[in-house]
Amino acid sequence: MTIGAFSLVIIAAFIHATWNLLSKRASSVGPVFVFAYNLFASLAYLPWVVYLMVEESVQWNWTVAGFIVLSGLIHLGYSLCLQRGYQNADFSVVYPVARGTGPMLSTLGAVLFLAESPSLQVMTGLVTVVSGIWLIATQGSLRAFRQPGGLAGVRWGTATGGLIATYTVVDAYSVKTLGIAPVVLDWFSNLLRFVLLAPLIIANPGRARELMKGYWLLAAAVGLLSPLSYILVLTALNTGAPLSVVAPMREMSMMLGAIMGMVILGENVGPWRIVGCAVLIFGVVMLTLS
Numbered sequence: 001m002t003i004g005a006f007s008l009v010i011i012a013a014f015i016h017a018t019w020n021l022l023s024k025r026a027s028s029v030g031p032v033f034v035f036a037y038n039l040f041a042s043l044a045y046l047p048w049v050v051y052l053m054v055e056e057s058v059q060w061n062w063t064v065a066g067f068i069v070l071s072g073l074i075h076l077g078y079s080l081c082l083q084r085g086y087q088n089a090d091f092s093v094v095y096p097v098a099r100g101t102g103p104m105l106s107t108l109g110a111v112l113f114l115a116e117s118p119s120l121q122v123m124t125g126l127v128t129v130v131s132g133i134w135l136i137a138t139q140g141s142l143r144a145f146r147q148p149g150g151l152a153g154v155r156w157g158t159a160t161g162g163l164i165a166t167y168t169v170v171d172a173y174s175v176k177t178l179g180i181a182p183v184v185l186d187w188f189s190n191l192l193r194f195v196l197l198a199p200l201i202i203a204n205p206g207r208a209r210e211l212m213k214g215y216w217l218l219a220a221a222v223g224l225l226s227p228l229s230y231i232l233v234l235t236a237l238n239t240g241a242p243l244s245v246v247a248p249m250r251e252m253s254m255m256l257g258a259i260m261g262m263v264i265l266g267e268n269v270g271p272w273r274i275v276g277c278a279v280l281i282f283g284v285v286m287l288t289l290s
Helices: 003-025 031-044 046-056 062-088 091-113 120-138 142-146 152-176 182-203 205-211 216-238 243-250 253-263 270-288
Strands: none
Touching: 003 062, 003 091, 003 216, 003 243, 003 253, 031 046, 031 062, 031 182, 031 205, 031 216, 046 182, 062 091, 062 152, 062 182, 091 120, 091 152, 091 253, 091 270, 120 270, 152 182, 152 216, 182 205, 182 216, 216 243, 253 270
16 A cells, blocks of 8 residues: 555545534534535536546446446435434444444444354454444443433444445445546535435425525535545545555544544543544454454
8 A cells, every 4th residue: 555545545534524523513404414515515526527527538338327326325325324313412422333333244244144254353353343332332331321312323323334334345346346536436426416315405495595504614514525535535445555454544533533522512522432432443453454
């Protein structure tokens, strides 16, 4: 892995944690906010996409179109699930759990459905990931599960993590095997989400405008940063960086997210959640490098 690819993934992790923090601040707006930031993303990156399509002459076929549509649908589910999670639980729970469960669920799927035999390292990694999630969710006390909504962050984070695992595989194949430019793939994915959410806005535009009052700048920022963080990761993969190395490196954003939740949002993170993030990251690395 080159220094350039390494730098791209590090910067992407910081940007990813930042745009998720901004999205958490607008969690009350729900799907309307997702529509708004996809609108900004589609407009902001259009000139770049047009340039690439003219200069590089994208080779269109049904397989390429199919994977772009599939990526857009999975990313739509991810965006809505993440936003709903931020409505119902702390950012410092949902974000790291979502980032950490993706590799765990991928490994479990391989064991359960592909009949793969897990090594000792894989089993240790699974136990470590679960332990990290437990520490993040409970802060070391089982009483947290008895509180109202005590499991909400884990449920939504896990659901989001499953979608992360799915789109990571689909998009890596699209970029590395089908040769779709990262910016082109992400832009058409954003455009599809925008189109699919448009009927929700058209049905009641007045309500949409009311919900977005005071959130337009946040939507613009997320619209710029969200594609950028993912484009950087896809670009690193496209330069030859192995997915098995890029995937765990991205997870340092979990620690950044926990710290941001504590410092910026004033959430009660505490030492146990910080320790939980560290344990979770270690478990993810063990799974990905196994």
